[in-house]
Structure formats: C-alpha cells, structure tokens
Amino acid sequence: MMNNLSTKMTTTKAPTMTTETKITARDVQVYYGEKQALRDVNIEIRPRSVTAFIGPSGCGKSTFLRCINRMNDTIASCRVEGNILIDAENIYDSKVDPVQLREKVGMVFQKPNPFPKSIYENVAYGPRIHGLAKNKAELDEIVSIALQKAGLWNEVKDRLDAAGTGLSGGQQQRLCIARAVAVSPEVILMDEPCSALDPIATAKVEELIHELRENYTIVIVTHSMQQAARVSQRTAMFHLGELVEENDTDKMFTNPDDQRTQDYIMGRFG
Numbered sequence: 001m002m003n004n005l006s007t008k009m010t011t012t013k014a015p016t017m018t019t020e021t022k023i024t025a026r027d028v029q030v031y032y033g034e035k036q037a038l039r040d041v042n043i044e045i046r047p048r049s050v051t052a053f054i055g056p057s058g059c060g061k062s063t064f065l066r067c068i069n070r071m072n073d074t075i076a077s078c079r080v081e082g083n084i085l086i087d088a089e090n091i092y093d094s095k096v097d098p099v100q101l102r103e104k105v106g107m108v109f110q111k112p113n114p115f116p117k118s119i120y121e122n123v124a125y126g127p128r129i130h131g132l133a134k135n136k137a138e139l140d141e142i143v144s145i146a147l148q149k150a151g152l153w154n155e156v157k158d159r160l161d162a163a164g165t166g167l168s169g170g171q172q173q174r175l176c177i178a179r180a181v182a183v184s185p186e187v188i189l190m191d192e193p194c195s196a197l198d199p200i201a202t203a204k205v206e207e208l209i210h211e212l213r214e215n216y217t218i219v220i221v222t223h224s225m226q227q228a229a230r231v232s233q234r235t236a237m238f239h240l241g242e243l244v245e246e247n248d249t250d251k252m253f254t255n256p257d258d259q260r261t262q263d264y265i266m267g268r269f270g
C-alpha cells in the first residue's frame, strides 16, 4: 500500500504531469514593419520539460521563439506587443537587461555557429563575460562540466585548443549546446537544431535534449513531426501567425483538437 502510494506520488511529479509554469505569453503580437507576423499568442510553458513548436514554414515559430529571449530586439523593423513572463517577471519590462536575460535564456540555432576560436574558448566565453569564474581553475571546471553535459567531453578533452570550427557538424552543434549550458541558463531555446545534421548526429542531439530536460526548460522549433513526437512532452502548433493548438504531445499526434493540426500532421499541407 505504502509502496503504491509512493509510486503514485513520484508519477505525479514527473515533468509531463507538472502544471507549474516557467514561461507565460499573454496576447503577444509581433510585427515586422507594417506586417503582422504573430497574432494573439497565449501559452504557458512548463519547467523542466520539452515543448516543441511545429507548423508550416513562415507561420512564426522562429519569431515567437526569439520573443522569449528578446532576440527580436536585434531586428530593427521588429515590434513586440503583449507580455512574456519568465518566473512571473515581465521580460519586456524596461528594467530588464537583455544581456542578463540571455544568460538565463540560452539559444541554439539552426546552423551550428561556433566562434572562430578554440573549443575551450567557445565554451569559456560566456562564463568569462558574465564573471562566473574566480580563476582559471574554476573556468576550466565550468568548461569541462558544460562539455560533459553536452555529451562532447570524451571526444574533445585531448584537443581543447583545437578550432571549434574543425569539428564535425554534429560535434559543432553539441559545442554550441555546451556554450549555451556553460552560463547555467534556466531555459534553452533551440531553433531547428538538427536541420543541418545527419541522422546519427541528430540522434545524439535528441538524446542530449532528453537528458537536459531534467534540469532545463527546453523549447524546440522543429519541422520534423517525428522529432517533436520523440523529444517533447508538450507540442504547440502554429499556423499563419497564430498558435492554433497546444497540447500533450501524445494527444497532439493521435487525437488533436484542431482541424488544422490534424491536416498538418496528416501531411495535407506544409
């Protein structure tokens, strides 16, 4: 009896079952100049779980992802309205420093983009500019831990001074994940992180996402529905600038509520 109960309690605490919220978007509108790219986006994203954004090309997935760490600030024509809260703090508040925000909300891009520097320097850069290490030994430790978390340590530990750009595509993407992880973010945003990778490198990154989920809130844009189904617990479907449905991934791919989701996952468009 006692055993049953404790099993149940553990199950309730599993990431897929949590009803806590890490990120809340309320009535988000995004414009590029006159053109509206996103309309009335409302979503609550759960901590320590993976949320996948799917939908046809041009529907606004990347635009919304970039709202979450204010990367759209860097696009002159882009205007964001509405509220995005992380841990109940409005990240668009004037007292929020976007550089500090991006330490908390890391990002991994479609094409691996290591700096033209050594493997070590790629990972050490963030911790150094944010002053996270007191001395060289501490920095070495941070670099080594980040590379371990990114599943790359064994492959590079003997050549930390080699150029990051000399690694294979899949290794470069894991290096970029190590770089994101090195500053101890709470949220990691990934915009089609596997689209430039072969199937083996993709499988490694997916395995990594699975492990990272224990400690980070992960939001991943993917054009692959198989990938969304494999890596995520929640899935959000965008279409023509609207968030049309957000649901448990299992339900999304078996019995979605919205006709547009059904059409998309059946391959009727997109």
Ligand SMILES: Nc1ncnc2c1ncn2[C@@H]1O[C@H](COP(=O)(O)OP(=O)(O)O)[C@@H](O)[C@H]1O
Pocket: 032, 037, 055, 056, 057, 058, 059, 060, 061, 062, 063, 064, 075, 077
């Ligand atoms: N930098 C930009 N300047 C102007 N329009 C943009 C820019 N980025 C995206 N858009 C437009 O916003 C819409 C959504 O794009 P995007 O967020 O990239 O979609 P997705 O990632 O789903 O393919 C598209 O119509 C796209 O052309």
Ligand SMILES: [Mg+2]
Pocket: 061, 062, 063, 221
């Ligand atoms: Mg995109």
